[in-house]
Amino acid sequence: MYSGCVSTAERLIxxxxxxxxxxxxxxxxxKAILERAGAGQGSMYHHFTGKPDLALAAIRRTAEELRATAEGVLDGPGTPYERIEAYLLRERDVLRGCPVGxxxxxPDVIADDALRAPLDETLDAIRERLAGIVEEGKEQGQFGPDVxxxxxxATVLATVQGGYVLARASGSPxxxxxGVRGLLSLLRPHDHPTV
Amino acid sequence: MYSGCVSTAERLIxxxxxxxxxxxxxxxxxKAILERAGAGQGSMYHHFTGKPDLALAAIRRTAEELRATAEGVLDGPGTPYERIEAYLLRERDVLRGCPVGxxxxxPDVIADDALRAPLDETLDAIRERLAGIVEEGKEQGQFGPDVxxxxxxATVLATVQGGYVLARASGSPxxxxxGVRGLLSLLRPHDHPTV
DNA sequence: GTCTATAAGTGGATAGAC
DNA sequence: GTCTATCCACTTATAGAC
Structure with missing residues (x-):
């Protein structure tokens, strides 16, 4: 059960x-939410219109948090390769999977555009940030001119999201x-033949 | 509703x-299963002990089918790179996602070792098959000796599984x-510096 | 084998008391 | 604002008729 010195709405989210x-x-x-939050039915329907509304608030916060964490690593110090490496190697609770992915x-999330939007926006933002870093690396000659x-x-983000799938299937990280090691070996700067 | 000239057990699965x-x-x-199968409660509990038992039969078949499809492509003709390319480019109903992944x-599948086992076995078998193909490519000099x-x-399989995630988030394949294109560009044979 | 009837519990939401 | 009471449909399963 979630406890803390915060408002009921906060505990619900x-x-x-x-x-x-x-x-x-x-x-x-x-019911499970209320139990964990230590609240009654009335509280939930007072602060939110229903399950979808409460879920939307929760999903939005989770998506924003993930985006901030990812961008924090990607905007860190180091060469483009090093920043992508830092992103791929950052500490993760692998078996829990990605809270956004x-x-x-x-099915009910994908069927509802409002619930799906935060997922799309967050993953897209991380993808854009990664793409910019790769382009940076190209200009610096760290990646080949043909990449x-x-x-x-998309490959980097997919490797992470798919890595969670493989880990959960096997019950081990x-x-x-x-997968991350393989991707890093493929990305690692080496002499590039000039197309 | 599922129809066809087959047994009730078959339609249920x-x-x-x-x-x-x-x-x-x-x-x-x-209830949803019975409606689609055009069967009553009694049929289901006659052929299976309950929902987990029926799900196990369904999951096993899906896992075997996926494994056969993947190995069919991976054991096809062509160089190691071409076979991996064929696997990555094979026709998929991307937005439906992977029936195994x-x-x-x-949570209830992951919590039950019997239900999880088919997922693990299938993904592991494909991974092993892919690994063998990469090693083959190394021997032939198609991939660098350091890969x-x-x-x-794991990277190849993760890119596919994660690709489904990104596609479903954005509502587009x-x-x-x-992601596949990026991975193929990284894998594509070129002159390898001898370590 | 397949059907319907029944049952205890849950899912998601509303009403009204405090 | 928060609580309990109530509601109806659904979930999962069992019993017993045909």
Missing amino acids: ESTRELLWERGYVGTSP RLTMD DGEAIA AAFDA | ESTRELLWERGYVGTSP RLTMD DGEAIA AAFDA
């Missing part, structure tokens, strides 16, 4: 965030780490 | 496979295609 991460949207009931497998920033950015 | 793909395990109710986000087959295999 935080409880929902936890449950959405653990069980997804379909797997999360108002996992929601894309939720496509947008494409590589090893597959995630292997 | 096929209906479950469809629903598990569309809505996951938590989002699939016996999506189940890894289902790690196991790691690259474009991100999947971009």
Whole structure:
């Protein structure tokens, strides 16, 4: 049960965030949220219009938080390669999966544009930021002149999201780490033949 | 509603496979399965002990089918690079996601070793097959001597699984295609500096 | 084998007391 | 604002008729 010296609405949102991460949207009931938040039915329907409304608030916050974390690493110090490496190697609770990515497998989230929007915006923003870094690396000669920033950015993000899938299937973070290691070996700067 | 000239048990399994793909395990109710299969409660509990038992049969079949499809492409003709390319470019209904991969986000599947096992076995088999192909490519000089087959295999599989995530978030297959394109550009054979 | 009937519990939401 | 009571449909399963 979520506890802390905060408002009921706040506790409801935080409880929902936890449950959405653990069980997804379909797997999360108002009852479970209320139990964890230590609140009654009335509180929830006073602050929110219903489950979708509360979930929207929770998803928005989770998406913003993930975006801030990712951009914090990507805007850090180092060469373009080093920043992508830092992003790929940053500490993650791999077996929990990505709190944003996992929601894309939720039919009720994907069916609702309002619920899907925060996922799209966050993943897209990270992708754009990665693409810019790759282009930077190209200009500096760290990556070959023939690489496509947008494409590589999608590959990097997909490797992370897919790494979670492989890890959860096997019950071990090893597959995630292997995928990241493989990608880094492919990205690692070496002499580029001038097209 | 699923129809066809087959046994009731068969229709139940096929209906479950469809629903598990569309809505996951938590989002699939016996009632929905029975409606689609055109069967009554009694039929289901006659052939299976309950929802988990029926889901297990469905998941096993889906996992085997995916494995056969993937290995069919990977064991096809062509150089190692071409076979990996064929795997990455094979026709997919991208926005539906991977029928196996999506189940890894289902808490009740991951919590049950019997339900999780088929996912693990299938993804692991594809990974092993990919790793072997990369090693083959190394021997033939198509890939550099420093690449790690196991790691690259995980990267390839993760890019596919993560591509589904990005595509579903954006509501378009474009991100999947971009990720694959980026990966292929990184894998494409070129002159390798001898370590 | 397949059907309907039944049942205890949950899902999601409303009403009204305090 | 928060609580409890109430509601109806759904979930999962069992019982027993045909």
